[in-house]
Amino acid sequence: MSDLIPQPVRRQPMPAFVAMLALIFAVIAYSIDSMLPALPEIASELSPGNPNNAQLVLTSFVAGMGLGLLAAGPFSDAFGRKPVIIIGFAVYALAAVAAVFANSLELLLASRFIQGLGAAAPRIVSLALVRDMYQGREMARITSFAMMIFILIPAVAPSIGAVIIHFVGWRGVFGSFVVMALAGSLWLGLLQPETLPAAARRKLNMGNLIVSAREVMVNRQVQLITLVMTLGFGQMFALLSSAQQLFVETYGTGDNFPLWFAGMALLSGTGTVLNARYVMRLGMRRIVTAAYAMQVLVSGVMTVLVLGDLLPEALKFPAFFLWSVSVFFMAGVTFGNLNAMALQRMGHIAGMAASVIAAVSTTGAVVIAAPVGLLYDGTARPIILATVICSALALWLMRRVDEI
Numbered sequence: 001m002s003d004l005i006p007q008p009v010r011r012q013p014m015p016a017f018v019a020m021l022a023l024i025f026a027v028i029a030y031s032i033d034s035m036l037p038a039l040p041e042i043a044s045e046l047s048p049g050n051p052n053n054a055q056l057v058l059t060s061f062v063a064g065m066g067l068g069l070l071a072a073g074p075f076s077d078a079f080g081r082k083p084v085i086i087i088g089f090a091v092y093a094l095a096a097v098a099a100v101f102a103n104s105l106e107l108l109l110a111s112r113f114i115q116g117l118g119a120a121a122p123r124i125v126s127l128a129l130v131r132d133m134y135q136g137r138e139m140a141r142i143t144s145f146a147m148m149i150f151i152l153i154p155a156v157a158p159s160i161g162a163v164i165i166h167f168v169g170w171r172g173v174f175g176s177f178v179v180m181a182l183a184g185s186l187w188l189g190l191l192q193p194e195t196l197p198a199a200a201r202r203k204l205n206m207g208n209l210i211v212s213a214r215e216v217m218v219n220r221q222v223q224l225i226t227l228v229m230t231l232g233f234g235q236m237f238a239l240l241s242s243a244q245q246l247f248v249e250t251y252g253t254g255d256n257f258p259l260w261f262a263g264m265a266l267l268s269g270t271g272t273v274l275n276a277r278y279v280m281r282l283g284m285r286r287i288v289t290a291a292y293a294m295q296v297l298v299s300g301v302m303t304v305l306v307l308g309d310l311l312p313e314a315l316k317f318p319a320f321f322l323w324s325v326s327v328f329f330m331a332g333v334t335f336g337n338l339n340a341m342a343l344q345r346m347g348h349i350a351g352m353a354a355s356v357i358a359a360v361s362t363t364g365a366v367v368i369a370a371p372v373g374l375l376y377d378g379t380a381r382p383i384i385l386a387t388v389i390c391s392a393l394a395l396w397l398m399r400r401v402d403e404i
Helices: 013-032 034-044 051-079 081-100 105-133 136-150 152-168 170-191 206-217 219-249 254-268 270-282 284-307 311-344 347-374 381-398
Strands: none
Touching: 013 034, 013 051, 013 081, 013 105, 013 136, 013 152, 013 170, 013 254, 034 051, 034 105, 034 152, 034 170, 034 219, 034 254, 051 081, 051 105, 051 206, 051 219, 051 347, 081 105, 081 170, 105 206, 105 311, 136 270, 136 311, 152 170, 152 254, 206 219, 206 347, 219 311, 219 347, 219 381, 254 270, 254 311, 270 284, 270 311, 284 311, 284 381, 311 347, 311 381, 347 381
């Protein structure tokens, strides 16, 4: 039996649908990675006494997104996928405009938090939109195709951010956020039909919300996968928060940081290619478990080498670079599969399920990433230790997840 819902719902050609999905996903990655080259200038202008505080520009966005995720999914179950995503893009764009005029770090962080609230809608409702049409391994395959395009954004975002900063300063990066929001809204609004028919929508009242949320939260499979996603996002966000300082200050890449970051993103993008190719054959659980086992091994070896100061000077940066690639490779292999596994039995409440799962995992990731980033001490020790611990816990949890 086909996993697709009736054909009339999906009218875009598959390449166009995947490209649209990739653009919506890319807004989140671009909102984080394009800011990396701006952190030194933000620290110098708004937080000269404590430059580590500039990292909060990243984590405040993620924190706002974590809160917004709680509302976006249920609203999309009640009013449809398209209007909620478009309203989210509008909030995101308005907050970006406010950030341009922020004259203190506190105001900038508040704008970024609100921007994250808006970004929550495209971030999570797009997954519910895909789940309306696909499920299981087929959903994982579709999201992996989108991730192939999406992975190009982290590769080029720091370079784009650096170019914008060179010509108009760090505030100009927020103008590019408005452009991306407009592009995503127009594509979705003009070309993508609504995937949730009126007859399938759920009234937005407290009783329905409580029943739906409880159904999601008491499901053991969802609980385990949400914890795994929290650990995976946490270690990735922690590395992102410290990336600019690690590459530039610890390993001395200087102005070449955007190029090294681009190379890291492109190499790690092979994970999404491999996942799209093999997920139908091997299954989601097997691939995710193998990815975390690999990460435990690689990060464990890196922990020994760094803590014991066993690497010669010439090999310290190459080893760190390859280890960073492994962290993002793991993300490309696991996140699409984990989302598909979590939503497999939640198609009737896909918006609520996607919201609860993403809200818990994203907020939990901030709880992990923010203190790890602030522990930056001029070395890679804090982030490497955090990664090996998170990956080991994720592997232990994955062994308790059922195959789908």
